[in-house]
Amino acid sequence: QVQLVESGGGLVQAGGSLRLSCVASGRTDNYYRVAWFRQGPGKEREFVTATRWGDGYTSYADSVKGRFTASRDNAKNTVYLQMNSLSPEDTAVYYCAAKRTTVFWNVSARSEYAYWGQGTQVTVSS
16 A cells, blocks of 8 residues: 655746645555646646656656656655646646556556545646
């Protein structure tokens, strides 16, 4: 079992930045894929990024490429999501998700992930 706890959400003006954190606890090792998803008001939950824990390889949704950067700190069992140039369209609850696997495919599918955090709210004002 893995527990995930997100933090770092808040209210920011358009053009601003936020850094989200996802701390993993429980059965953690290098054989995980960790992802960020988000769900805006009245929208489906959508893929944002996925990171292969062992080597840090990361994939991004087209909507966030060049603005968001995922990184990890192995010593702290933490994945970060640095979000820059935020716009009101980025307003959503952001969720961290994980799956114990070294395979890196189908990473954008919600059904791939067995473990989910509770989410952290990001609100971007215009």
